[in-house]
Amino acid sequence: MTDADIRKAFLGELTQIAPDIDADSVGPDDHLQDDLEIDSMDFLNLVTALHQRLGVDIPESDYPKIATLALAVEYLKARIG
Amino acid sequence: MTWPIIFKDVFTRAAANLTDQVRAAFTWEQARATLDGLPDGGLNIAHEALDRHVAAGHGGQVAIRWLGKDNDRRDLTYAELSADAARFANVLAQHGLAPGARVYALMGRVPELYAAALGTLKAGMTFTPLFAAFGPEPIKARMEIGEGNVLVTTAALYRKKVASWIRDLPSLRLILILDDAPAPEGCVALRPAMAAASDQFETAMTTADDMALIHFTSGTTGRPKGAVHVHGAVIAHAATGRFALDLKPGDIYWCTADPGWVTGTSYGIISPLVNRVTMIVDEAEFDLERWYGILQNEKVQVWYTAPTAIRMLMRAGKKAAQGYDFSHLRFLASVGEPLNPEGVLWGQEVFGHPFHDNWWQTETGGIMIANTADMDIRPGSMGRPLPGIEAGIVAQEGDSLRNCKPGEIGELALRPGWPSLMRAYLHEKARYDKCFVDGWYLSGDLAMQDKDGVFWFVGRADDLIKSSGHLIGPFEVESALIEHEAVAEAAVIGIPDETAGEVVKAYVALNPGFEVSAELERSIRGFARKKLGAAVAPREIVFRKQLPKTRSGKIMRRLLKARELGLPEGDISTLEADEK
Numbered sequence: 001m002t003d004a005d006i007r008k009a010f011l012g013e014l015t016q017i018a019p020d021i022d023a024d025s026v027g028p029d030d031h032l033q034d035d036l037e038i039d040s041m042d043f044l045n046l047v048t049a050l051h052q053r054l055g056v057d058i059p060e061s062d063y064p065k066i067a068t069l070a071l072a073v074e075y076l077k078a079r080i081g
Numbered sequence: 082m083t084w085p086i087i088f089k090d091v092f093t094r095a096a097a098n099l100t101d102q103v104r105a106a107f108t109w110e111q112a113r114a115t116l117d118g119l120p121d122g123g124l125n126i127a128h129e130a131l132d133r134h135v136a137a138g139h140g141g142q143v144a145i146r147w148l149g150k151d152n153d154r155r156d157l158t159y160a161e162l163s164a165d166a167a168r169f170a171n172v173l174a175q176h177g178l179a180p181g182a183r184v185y186a187l188m189g190r191v192p193e194l195y196a197a198a199l200g201t202l203k204a205g206m207t208f209t210p211l212f213a214a215f216g217p218e219p220i221k222a223r224m225e226i227g228e229g230n231v232l233v234t235t236a237a238l239y240r241k242k243v244a245s246w247i248r249d250l251p252s253l254r255l256i257l258i259l260d261d262a263p264a265p266e267g268c269v270a271l272r273p274a275m276a277a278a279s280d281q282f283e284t285a286m287t288t289a290d291d292m293a294l295i296h297f298t299s300g301t302t303g304r305p306k307g308a309v310h311v312h313g314a315v316i317a318h319a320a321t322g323r324f325a326l327d328l329k330p331g332d333i334y335w336c337t338a339d340p341g342w343v344t345g346t347s348y349g350i351i352s353p354l355v356n357r358v359t360m361i362v363d364e365a366e367f368d369l370e371r372w373y374g375i376l377q378n379e380k381v382q383v384w385y386t387a388p389t390a391i392r393m394l395m396r397a398g399k400k401a402a403q404g405y406d407f408s409h410l411r412f413l414a415s416v417g418e419p420l421n422p423e424g425v426l427w428g429q430e431v432f433g434h435p436f437h438d439n440w441w442q443t444e445t446g447g448i449m450i451a452n453t454a455d456m457d458i459r460p461g462s463m464g465r466p467l468p469g470i471e472a473g474i475v476a477q478e479g480d481s482l483r484n485c486k487p488g489e490i491g492e493l494a495l496r497p498g499w500p501s502l503m504r505a506y507l508h509e510k511a512r513y514d515k516c517f518v519d520g521w522y523l524s525g526d527l528a529m530q531d532k533d534g535v536f537w538f539v540g541r542a543d544d545l546i547k548s549s550g551h552l553i554g555p556f557e558v559e560s561a562l563i564e565h566e567a568v569a570e571a572a573v574i575g576i577p578d579e580t581a582g583e584v585v586k587a588y589v590a591l592n593p594g595f596e597v598s599a600e601l602e603r604s605i606r607g608f609a610r611k612k613l614g615a616a617v618a619p620r621e622i623v624f625r626k627q628l629p630k631t632r633s634g635k636i637m638r639r640l641l642k643a644r645e646l647g648l649p650e651g652d653i654s655t656l657e658a659d660e661k
Contacts, residue, residue: 018615019607033366034150039214039615040367040393041549041581060369060397 006054006076010069013049017042028070054080084422084460087435097454099324099468107468109500112320116355124289126315127203130354131163132284142331143359146379147192150365157192159357162199164280165192169200171278172271173231176255180205180285183227183252183295186340187211187220187234187243190364193259193271194340197233198350202293202312205285206231209295209307212341212551216614217242218561219305221250223297226507227307228252233271236260289313289500295507296343298443299554301543307507310446314347315355317447317469317501322352324467325439325451326383327412333379335361337372337386342551343443344416347501348385352447358383369397373405376432380409387417389549391424391436392580402431410434412454416441417550418582419538422460439464440538442524443552444516446501450536463528463536471496474530475521482519485529490539493528494521544638546575548583553617555638561612562587562619565605567595572628572636573619576645587619588641588660590628597624626661 001009011023014032021036032038038046047058050066056079058066066072094100117133118124134140140160147155157165173184184201186208188194194210201208209227211220220242224232229252234243236258244265247253257271258264287293294310322328326348334353338345353360361379365371367390376384394402413428415436428436439451440463450472452464466472474491475482485491495502502522506513516523527539546553555573562571570590575583589605591597602622609618629637634657641660643650 016603018610019603020610021607037214037615040389041578041584041620042615044393044580045620060393061401064368064370 001077001080003073003077006073006080007069009053010050010072010076013046013053014038017045017049026069029068032067050076056080084426087425087429087458087460089455089457094455098327098329099453100455103324104468107320109316109469109498112469113316113500116316116319119284119286121286122288123286124312124315125202125205125284125287126293126312126318126351126355127166127199128284129315129319130351131159131166131199134159134354134357135163139357142357144354145192145195145360145362146333148361148363148365148375148379155192157195159354162195162354165196165275166199166203167280167282168275168278169193169196170204170282172257172269172274173200173204173206173255174282175274175278176269178204178206178230178254180287181292182206182230182254183209184231184233185209185211185224185227185229187213187215187232187238188259189213189235190339190362191259192362193233193275195350195362196275197257198340198346199354200282203282203284205287205291207292207295208346209297210340210342210346212339212614212616213238214614214616215242215341216610216612216617217246218612219557219614219617221246222304222557223307224250226297226304227295230254231257233257234259236262236265239265239268287312289316290504292504294346296346296443298343299545299552299557300512301545301554302556303512305554305557306509306512308443308503309505309507310501311504314446314501315351317499318347318352319355320469321448321451321467322348322356325437325448325453326352326385326414327454328353328356328358328383330357332356332358332382332411333361333409334358334383335363335375335379335381335385337363337367337384337390338417343446344385344387344550347447367393369394369401373402376407376410377405382409382411383414384410384412385414385416387550388415388420388424389417389581391415391420391427394431395424395427396580399431407432413437414439414451416448418547419461419463425458425460435460437464438462440526440536442526444503444522444524445495445499446503447499449495449499459535461537463538465534465536469499472530472536473521474528474536475519475523482521487530487532490527490529492542493524493526493536495524496520497522544574546573546583546585548575548578548585549581549616551616553585558585558587558609558613558617558619561609562589562605564612565608567591567601568605570628570636572638572641574638574642574645576621576642584621585617585619586621586623586645588625588628589622590625627658629656629660630658632657
């Protein structure tokens with residue numbers, strides 16, 4: 001998968017969980033919780049959705065590593081392999 | 082399955098603040114006597130929380146150890162927090178505000194929030210915290226009902242959630258903005274104003290019966306209710322912190338609740354300061370390693386948290402907690418919704434102490450029923466009434482109430498008379514009066530009491546939803562949904578969720594001309610999130626051609642819930658139009 005594919009997958013799941021977010025307006029360094037108002041339940045749902053879509057299992061201790069779009073793309077890229 | 086009782090040893094019992102002797106000797110008069118009071122019999126929460134400790138020589142003790150999101154940190158001593166509260170009170174006074182004014186705070190967990198709360202109380206004004214994750218609608222409704230005069234918030238929250246409507250609020254007098262940058266037009270920058278203000282302010286001569294706090298809580302029908310609490314509530318905040326949380330002066334204490342909710346005010350500001358502990362305040366949201374790190378590095382002794390957080394820790398497994406030193410922990414407590422027995426025991430296994438579940442609600446102002454430090458714990462139970470609290474289980478019989486037998490499920494009721502009982506629902510006397518029957522305050526919660534006198538929570542008697550420990554009124558959510566152009570009718574229920582306890586689910590019937598689609602589902606859900614905020618908006622929306630209704634046109638949420646859960650449908654004699 002290319003970075004663009006991963007970005008698209010991540011934003012797709014994010015905006016499915018939080019349709020109030022406009023995918024085009026998400027900046028690479030916007031913090032999901034602080035800037036985009038994703039709460040912890042949304043976050044858990046996002047982790048589950050990413051697992052289903054990309055087959056990547058994200059342990060709790062890695063949650064900070066997907067806290068922004070830029071971080072998440074890097075992290076997922078390494079894990080998709 | 083039955084869970085083993087967790088027994089306390091003799092040393093633990095002897096070290097507890099609450100022992101059988103203390104229980105036997107307790108009176109509310111005596112509890113009041115542990116406080117300073119003001120001359121001529123007055124009482125003020127801010128004086129008890131700050132000024133009396135400074136006067137007694139404890140001004141140098143750290144009151145708040147603040148941990149910023151970006152790993153910056155700041156210690157505020159009792160003397161410094163007292164001075165900041167005085168500055169905040171002076172800023173209010175300089176803008177012509179007088180005792181009785183209503184001050185609302187909408188911000189995250191930053192040091193100024195605490196100065197604002199205590200400064201407002203010191204000035205004899207009324208403080209109302211709002212949850213920063215609320216959307217514009219819940220904020221607006223709460224400020225309208227409470228006729229807010231002052232809003233303290235950040236520039237970002239102001240722009241996003243407040244600016245578009247607040248100028249239409251007739252009661253509004255002042256908007257204080259926290260950020261360092263110049264405040265938006267018509268607002269006052271708080272930090273420069275505080276820096277220029279005097280750190281001396283003579284505490285308003287409030288009495289125990291003067292209004293101090295308004296906490297909003299959701300109703301099944303109608304708008305949110307503003308529960309009014311008085312300065313006298315501090316007597317209960319002091320005593321219950323000692324008894325139910327085992328707070329001792331000098332303890333390091335961490336309450337993870339946000340002050341936007343009643344727990345974060347009663348036990349995240351007032352009770353700990355009155356009991357002269359050092360509070361840990363973490364600005365960031367839940368994060369597994371951060372939380373374990375705080376417990377270890379800050380040497381937390383007493384920890385008060387919530388089932389949702391405990392379950393999130395449990396999801397990560399015991400292994401994630403290995404390698405941390407939790408040896409400073411002495412007492413763990415949980416509130417918000419019943420903690421499942423697995424969670425109670427998990428505390429024992431991972432931290433060396435069980436979680437002590439306790440029960441109270443916005444209306445009671447403080448903890449009423451608790452598993453305390455000296456008690457053996459029956460995992461999953463609420464515990465026993467605290468000293469000064471009489472609780473019972475009652476059922477309607479004709480026009481009056483009868484006491485239920487041990488093991489029989491009924492409504493949990495309390496004998497009025499404790500100091501932190503709400504004194505009114507703002508502008509809603511009829512709703513308030515309905516809470517009191519035959520000399521009992523009716524909680525709206527169903528419970529039972531076993532043969533040993535221990536209370537067990539069963540559920541809500543009404544349609545309110547408890548999600549991540551927060552009470553959500555279906556009516557408030559439904560009202561926002563039907564503002565969407567496609568929505569004709571909406572019904573909202575809570576469905577069980579492993580982590581949050583319950584999550585909000587909406588059933589929606591569409592207006593003519595709108596077709597069911599995944600896109601429309603997202604549009605409605607996004608609309609609701611924008612209006613209500615993520616914590617309150619539905620996580621799931623399903624479409625129906627028609628919602629089940631009674632003859633009088635009332636939507637039967639109970640029936641939707643029973644069907645959702647595969648439970649018996651109960652009495653459906655009033656059902657007129659069924660779900661399609």
